[in-house]
Amino acid sequence: MTERKISGNSKRFLSSQTNSPKYEVNLALVGPLNAGKSALTVRYMTQRFIGDYDPALEDTYCKVDWVEGHQVLVRVMDTSDHNSEDLFPERYLRWADCVLMVFSITSKSSFSGLTEYLDMWRGFGVQHRSRRASHDAQVGGSSSKDFRRAVTPTLTLSVAKAPTVILVAAKSDLESAREVLRSEMEDLAQKFQIPLLETSSAEDWDSVERVFHAGIREGLLAQDKGSKWPGKQNDQDKFTASLLNALSVGNHPDAGSKGIAFRTRSSERASLSGPPSGCSHNANNHHHYHQTQQYLGSPSPLANGGHPTQAKDFLTPFRKDSKDRFSRFKTLKGIFQ
Numbered sequence: 001m002t003e004r005k006i007s008g009n010s011k012r013f014l015s016s017q018t019n020s021p022k023y024e025v026n027l028a029l030v031g032p033l034n035a036g037k038s039a040l041t042v043r044y045m046t047q048r049f050i051g052d053y054d055p056a057l058e059d060t061y062c063k064v065d066w067v068e069g070h071q072v073l074v075r076v077m078d079t080s081d082h083n084s085e086d087l088f089p090e091r092y093l094r095w096a097d098c099v100l101m102v103f104s105i106t107s108k109s110s111f112s113g114l115t116e117y118l119d120m121w122r123g124f125g126v127q128h129r130s131r132r133a134s135h136d137a138q139v140g141g142s143s144s145k146d147f148r149r150a151v152t153p154t155l156t157l158s159v160a161k162a163p164t165v166i167l168v169a170a171k172s173d174l175e176s177a178r179e180v181l182r183s184e185m186e187d188l189a190q191k192f193q194i195p196l197l198e199t200s201s202a203e204d205w206d207s208v209e210r211v212f213h214a215g216i217r218e219g220l221l222a223q224d225k226g227s228k229w230p231g232k233q234n235d236q237d238k239f240t241a242s243l244l245n246a247l248s249v250g251n252h253p254d255a256g257s258k259g260i261a262f263r264t265r266s267s268e269r270a271s272l273s274g275p276p277s278g279c280s281h282n283a284n285n286h287h288h289y290h291q292t293q294q295y296l297g298s299p300s301p302l303a304n305g306g307h308p309t310q311a312k313d314f315l316t317p318f319r320k321d322s323k324d325r326f327s328r329f330k331t332l333k334g335i336f337q
């Protein structure tokens, strides 16, 4: 394996590694402002928590991880929808195998926004299955009716299938500031029949890993080529989050008794041995990927006298602040506000 610098930025490399993982999966983190998406992404990529992030940053990162004894190339899109004037996140619907829908347990308003979003999501699933159901979804009486009406035709035309969804309750270390009751979270997960996981990027690496491994498994199972994933051989083991084909939270074989709707199995530690093949570019999506290795090679983000470092000093993702690759896509503004 060799690394090749591809720009003046020493953090960007092209990998010419030849042994690419057999499995590949795309995960997108979406959710309200300040929910903790960037913290989760960085924690997963680096096992480090950074206290402050540039909210304008949006990019896709990748690493090779081990899940149930299998090497998986994981791409993670940390979305940022602050400045968009459009409504629908087509870019990750097209791209993601699984969406991690993140909210903060310390923000009731962020949690409330998710309900409307999930309504839309379910509308999409129905839409995908039948035009009649789509019509029903559009005329259904709810506050998101107009929104559905606006986005559904786009979905029909452009998205082949819905990614699976996992609900992620972030900042679980801030229990004293909790505004979202566990029962509310569980009710939402139950209503939409999606898995729910609680996590703390700040204090609990294992919970972060559980979230991503759940996403990886769900995403792989959701792929058309997912039949290759060994986990799919055992239906009981398949805790699918698909809105089209979901298990109820309570019936899940891994269901926990309280707080968290299910847990993943004990998982292998992330493989951090080198940059994976396929991280440097993606011909279909024109994303620039970052490698685990580059983060490990960087100074600790907390090395600055123990103070949190701006993520932008640590990560150098492709920015979405220009009218370039994302300008034609519709995003989430208005849903979470």
Ligand SMILES: Nc1nc2c(ncn2[C@@H]2O[C@H](COP(=O)(O)OP(=O)(O)OP(=O)(O)O)[C@@H](O)[C@H]2O)c(=O)[nH]1
Pocket: 031, 032, 033, 034, 035, 036, 037, 038, 039, 040, 050, 051, 052, 053, 054, 055, 056, 079, 080, 081, 170, 171, 172, 173, 174, 199, 200, 201, 202, 203
């Ligand atoms: N205590 C604690 N704080 C967290 C945790 N995760 C994130 N934060 C803090 O919450 C704030 C928002 O976190 P971000 O990761 O930037 O949230 P985001 O969803 O990416 O926000 P946007 O990019 O603005 O959409 C930051 O100040 C983080 O330090 C966590 O697990 N525990």
